[in-house]
Amino acid sequence: MEHLVQHAVTTIRERYWEPLSLDELARSAMVSKYYFLRVFTRVTGVTPGRFLCAVRLQEAKRLLLSTSLTVTDISVRVGYSSTGSFTRRFTEWVGLSPTQYRKLSLAPGDKREQPAPTETVVPDPAPRVRGSGSVTGVLRTAGTVLSPVYVGAFDSSMLQGTPASWTNASASGRFTLARVPAGTWYIHAVAHGHHPECAAQAELTPLTATVGPVRVKSEAVHRLGITLTPPDWTRPPILSALMDLDPQPMAA
Known part of the structure; x- marks a missing residue:
């Protein structure tokens, strides 16, 4: 069906x-x-x-x-x-x-009317609760990643809201999420790059991965393997502003 x-x-x-x-x-x-x-x-x-x-x-x-x-x-x-x-x-x-x-x-040179200078607002991690563990693992991808990989612990299977803990890392490398509050979380990762299946596209392709639910226990270390792939039609859109902080590609 x-x-x-x-x-x-x-x-x-x-x-x-x-x-x-x-x-x-x-x-x-x-x-x-x-x-x-x-x-x-x-x-x-x-x-x-x-x-x-x-x-x-x-x-x-x-x-x-x-x-x-x-x-x-x-x-x-x-x-x-x-x-x-x-x-x-x-x-x-x-x-x-x-x-x-x-x-x-807003990027430099944006043609829309620029607002008055203001302090940049960056989404803060969710309030931490007593007792926390850590999540560590290895990032893999079948494509070419051209931006930092953002990895975060979220309370939803959708990539939305503010993470309890987050970090950025290089593709095909290790990552560590420190001080993840004890509880049940979904580990989301997202980056921009190219994938063989999307080679015809001129623009960068989002590469994403979701692992979970992951039960994090206090003082425990949880190890995961995450493979970034292009999202298919079944995946809801990426909403968290954290994943929009650095859309500019890195040098290949």
């Missing part, structure tokens, strides 16, 4: 600004909404509602970087009827408010 999920994902990506409901997506797949929900969640790792929200926020990030539209206008364009609801969800899932994200990502 994977083709039903792929059809639903295509619908979400093409009509994200519409008030798509679980009932409507299930009807288009001609199955019960309960069966559709189970299959969609099994294939993508998230519910249809969370996938839809991620696609909307990804488009909002693009509009913040490429246009001078106000936050209110952007919230309407991506399907929100309330600017307040949009701003709260964007801040929670991206790790910065829409205004902070726009200021953080």
Whole structure:
């Protein structure tokens, strides 16, 4: 039944600004909404509602970087009827408010109107709790990585929000996440580069990996192997602002 999920994902990506409901997506797949929900969640790792929200926020990030539209206008364009609801969800899932994200990502020479100089806002790690361990491992990739690899411990299988701990590393090398609070986390890694399957693309390809859930225990060291690959259609968009901090490629 994977083709039903792929059809639903295509619908979400093409009509994200519409008030798509679980009932409507299930009807288009001609199955019960309960069966559709189970299959969609099994294939993508998230519910249809969370996938839809991620696609909307990804488009909002693009509009913040490429246009001078106000936050209110952007919230309407991506399907929100309330600017307040949009701003709260964007801040929670991206790790910065829409205004902070726009200021953080402005590059020298940007043709849009530059804001007054301000201190750069960088997403801080989530508050640490008592008792922590560490996660260490080896990064691998079948492609060519041309940017730092950001690795972080997140509380969701989606790459969203603020990590509990993060670091950057070189591809095909070791990484260590120190002081990861005891608990259950997903270890996400992302970089920009080229992959043989995407050789025809002129732009850099995101290379990602997710391992988890990982149960981190206090004072324990957890060892993982992570292989970066291009995301396929089943993966929700990357939302965490941490992964947008350095989009410029390194010298080959």
